[in-house]
Amino acid sequence: MSDSAFPGKSEAEFLAARFEAHRPHLRAVAYRMLGSLAEADDAVQEAWLKLSRADASRVENLGGWLTTVVGRVCLDMLRSRRTRGEEPLEEPGVRMPEPMLSPVTGIDPEQEALLADSVGLALLVVLETLTPAERLAFVLHDLFAVPFDEIAPVLGRTPAASRQLASRARRRVQGGAPTPDADLAQQREVVDAFLAAAREGDFDALVAVLDPDVVARSEGGVTAGATAVASGASSFAHLARIARPALVNGAAGVVVVADERLVGVLAFTVVHGRIAVIDILNDPERLAGVDVTVLDR
Secondary structure, three states: OOHHHOOOOOHHHHHHHHHHHHHHHHHHHHHHHHOOHHHHHHHHHHHHHHHHHOOHHHOOOHHHHHHHHHHHHHHHHHHHHHHOOOOOOOOOOOOOOOOOEEOOOOOOHHHHHHOOOOOOHHHHHHHOOOOHHHHHHHHHHHHOOOOHHHHHHHHOOOHHHHHHHHHHHHHHHHHHOOOOOOOHHHHHHHHHHHHHHHHHOOHHHHHHHEEEEEEEEEOOEEEEOHHHHHHHHHOOHHHHOOEEEEEEOOEEEEEEEEOOEEEEEEEEEEEOOEEEEEEEEOOHHHHOOOOOHHHHO
16 A cells, blocks of 8 residues: 555555445444444544554455454453453343434434344343453354354364354244244234324233233333233322334334433334333433434424
């Protein structure tokens, strides 16, 4: 790489331009790894610093190199969470990731890049239960098609061991993050029916829109089964009356705003026309960092 090869642009400027072209992909990798947009941006910035200090002329595949660098940075950040005592919670509670909110009219182009491959909140919740090594192996291989022989050096393991980690993670994901119905309008109908039943305290109507094995998850606990979830939703009536429809990580969901303050985000996974998973974020500290201004665009 030389200045003469790119007239009017310095080598540093050209490298920065190449990095910016990869930024949306790198943010998507980091968001799946960390479940936080702010931390994802920190990881991407760290990757830029590493690139700016490296001899980029020796990098044959910049996109692949940056993907594994971001993966390594995220792995270190996840391990650091554990040393600070922030490791994923075991049941009855789960560690909730940071949701991405969009108006019901649609997702903007920047969010589309982050939410490609149906990265619903349910998937991120399950990813939070994995070990850092399992999460890296699964995210890089299953979601971004990085070969195991490139993942192995990041983990300090053999390709075979990395494959085992991804396989173990895949089983957890398949059990806890079912594939949602693709029809967003149908998702919305089901969620609206749930809200209407909750507002009326109509227990039978609630059960009718819930999968028999539905799971409701929050950092406060996990509730399983249509009867148990419907019983809890009945007490949600006062909040359901002020719930506002939104897209949560690209799927039908609701936000609850009281006194101009976000007090709850509910993400629904609708499978075969019924609600299979409800993920609830109601921690004030976590909600304070969620951008709700996008809902007014």
